[in-house]
Amino acid sequence: MPDSASAHHIALPPLASQAERLIxxxxxxLAGTTAEDLRAFAEDGGGADGNTxxxxxPGLVPASALAPLLQLxxxxxxxxxxxxxVDLFAPHGVDLPDAPLYLVTGVDRGDHMANWSPEEALPALTEEHRTPLLLTEGIHWVLQQPDALERNHCFMTIGSRLRKAGGALDARTPAIWISNGSGRDGRERRNAPKVGWCWWGNRHTWLGFASATGRRP
Incomplete structure (x- = not known):
């Protein structure tokens, strides 16, 4: 397993600015709410720092609806x-607030876990008292802070997993990275933000593991 490097933190805009971005x-x-409700929620979340x-x-706005909104x-x-x-990948081992809107705290890209497999990264995150981001949370992050996605420094979102018929977990794990425009992506999508997947046991030098310290309504 590779040595850990320092974690990579990228400051997020204030909650009020994030609300305006979503509006x-x-x-x-898409969520079936109003701009006023979104603004009020952001205002009530006062005191949040640049890492919230x-x-x-995800039950209101799935990944398939959020992904096309990404711009890079x-x-x-x-x-x-x-x-x-993609929308069948649900929270696994992550407790979400029972609310349409919520806050994710202590967001980190997990660069120090680049070239780890999801199988290796999950117990390490647990030991650090962190939980992996959901795919939808990762998309929300890039919507608010496009610099969170850099070529050769992208991330997995292994808080979302697909449970197959019979109960076993699908070996695919979702990730967000930048397309090379090869294969079925199409050349016209080169350098576009891409939602894809990697195998549970595989390592990738250019993928960290995005995580959070907590979630609250």
Whole structure:
């Protein structure tokens, strides 16, 4: 297992600015709420620092609806074609507030775990008293802070897993990175933000493991 490097933190905008960003993108409409409700929630979350993310519950706005809203290098985000079941990846081992909107605290990209497998990273995060980000939370993060996604410094979101018929977990684990425009992505998508997956037991030098210290309504 590679040596740990220092964790990489990227400051987030104030909650009020995050609310306005979601309103601009129409996320409140997708969630079936109002711009006023979103602004009020952000105001009530006062005291949050630059490492707190405003998120919409994945039961209201799934990853497939959020991914196309991503913008990077003038390109829109997309979900890989071999992940048509992306919205079936649900929270696993992560307790979400029972609320349409919630806050994710202590967000970190997990660069120090680059070249670890999900199988190796999960127990290490648990030992650090952290929980992995959900796929939707990772997308929310990049919507608010595009610099959270850098070529060769992207991240997995292993808080979302798919449970197959019979109860076993699917070996795929979701991640967000930048497309090279190869294969079925298409050359026109080179440098676009991409929602894809990696195997539970595989390592990738360019993928860390995004995580949080907590979640609250």
């Amino acid at each position: 601009e993108l129409g996320v409140h409409e 993310l405003l998120a919409v519950h 290098n003038g390109k829109s985000g997309f979900v890989v074609v071999d992940m048509p079941d």
